[in-house]
Amino acid sequence: MTTTDTAGPDTAGLVPTGPTAPVRLPYRITPARVLRSEWHKLWSLRSTWVTIVSASALVLGIGLIMGGTYTSGGGDSDVDTVILTLYGTLLGQLCIAVLGILVTAGEYSTGMIRASLTAVPSRLPVLWAKAAVFAASAFSVMFVTGLITFSAAQLFLHDTDQAASLSDPGMLRAVAGNSAGITLLSLIALGLGALFRSVPGAIGAFIGGVMIVPEILGMIPYETVESAITYFPTQAAGALGSATPLPDAASPGTALLALCLWAAAVLGAAALLLRHRDA
Numbered sequence: 001m002t003t004t005d006t007a008g009p010d011t012a013g014l015v016p017t018g019p020t021a022p023v024r025l026p027y028r029i030t031p032a033r034v035l036r037s038e039w040h041k042l043w044s045l046r047s048t049w050v051t052i053v054s055a056s057a058l059v060l061g062i063g064l065i066m067g068g069t070y071t072s073g074g075g076d077s078d079v080d081t082v083i084l085t086l087y088g089t090l091l092g093q094l095c096i097a098v099l100g101i102l103v104t105a106g107e108y109s110t111g112m113i114r115a116s117l118t119a120v121p122s123r124l125p126v127l128w129a130k131a132a133v134f135a136a137s138a139f140s141v142m143f144v145t146g147l148i149t150f151s152a153a154q155l156f157l158h159d160t161d162q163a164a165s166l167s168d169p170g171m172l173r174a175v176a177g178n179s180a181g182i183t184l185l186s187l188i189a190l191g192l193g194a195l196f197r198s199v200p201g202a203i204g205a206f207i208g209g210v211m212i213v214p215e216i217l218g219m220i221p222y223e224t225v226e227s228a229i230t231y232f233p234t235q236a237a238g239a240l241g242s243a244t245p246l247p248d249a250a251s252p253g254t255a256l257l258a259l260c261l262w263a264a265a266v267l268g269a270a271a272l273l274l275r276h277r278d279a
Contacts, residue, residue, distance in 0.1 A: 003253040010095065014076045015256060029120055031129070037119075042137065047102055052137075055095035056145040060152065062088030067153030072160045081164045082174040085153035086146055093182045096138050097189035101202040102245050104270075123274050131267060134190055135183050144178040150175055170243035178253055181237030184259040185210070188233060191266030193274060205216035210234060231258040 042048055063085045070076060076084055104127075107113040120126050150166065157163050167170050188210060193202040214232040217225055229235055230248065236255035239246055250258065 016181050029125075031125060034120055034125045034129040037116075040132045042103065043132055045102075047106070047117060048099060051095045051099040051102075052141055055099075056094040056141065057090035058095065059086060059092040059145050060149045063153045064156075064258055067156035070157060070162060072162075078162055078242050079162075081157075081162050082150065082171060082178065082241060082243045084121030084162060084240075085150050085157075086175070086178050086241065088149070089178055090180060091143070091147075092134070093237075095184045096142065096182055097206055098203060100134055100138070100186040100188075100190035101193035101199055101206065103130050103201045105195065105197055105202045108197040111113070117152060121131060124271055126268070127271055127274055130188060131187060135187055137181040138186050139179050139211070142161070142182050143279075145178055146175040162211035164243075168243075173252070174241055174243035180242040180256065181259065183235055184263045185233055186258055187263040188266050191263065191270045194270035195266070213225070223242075231255075233259060233262050236262075 007257045017220060026248035046261050066076075066084055066087050070084070107116065116126050147166070150171075154164065164171055166175070188271075189202065193199070193203050197203040210233050214229050214234060218229055220226075226248070228249045230239075231254075236250060236258045239249040240252055240259070242249075242252075247250070249255070
């Protein structure tokens with residue numbers, strides 16, 4: 001008795017095993033397995049640990065400096081407490097944004113992206129898994145860092161006019177909003193990395209397009225332009241991280257929606273190009 005070496009239409013995904021019935025392959029692509037693969041890739045890289053530790057150290061260190069050097073009645077007395085204690089976010093978010101770019105553009109620079117897309121021929125699950133794993137990791141790390149920094153800074157601020165507790169109205173929401181702002185800004189950076197497929201190019205686009213352009217547009221003396229700028233990514237992220245309403249800023253809910261739309265637009269453009277161009 002002989003056996004055929006090819007599988008017909010009814011035996012797709014099966015392998016012949018001699019005269020017995022074909023046996024299904026033990027592994028197939030599933031969303032959970034793609035997520036697990038991206039999780040291992042993210043946390044097995046030295047650059048992940050370097051950028052995460054750097055971002056956390058900057059936020060915590062600057063928060064302690066702000067708390068330790070603050071005096072009641074000084075120039076910062078009218079600054080929101082969460083903004084004051086998490087002032088290091090301005091530098092920390094750059095570290096996380098660079099990590100987001102490395103998650104996508106870094107694979108193109110090493111050629112690893114070819115293996116990823118070969119293993120997942122439909123391609124888009126790779127991008128969605130990268131974004132999901134990165135977003136969950138970035139938000140968790142920065143939220144814990146924010147809680148620790150706020151609590152540590154309050155050890156210095158407990159007898160000043162900036163004394164506050166996480167149980168006070170708006171405080172915990174602002175700390176969580178600060179972390180959400182960093183995460184969504186970094187998702188934009190991740191999308192730019194997938195669009196440009198170049199680490200330097202994506203970093204330049206993020207710094208120039210996301211951080212500098214709104215500041216330049218703010219110099220234009222037109223009310224319509226000023227109103228539009230409040231919904232730009234960095235301005236929306238700032239509104240999320242404040243426990244009290246900021247003047248001329250969007251409300252936290254509107255700012256969160258604006259940031260989500262910006263991130264969705266960039267990731268959507270990256271997904272479209274990923275489907276239609278070679279790796």
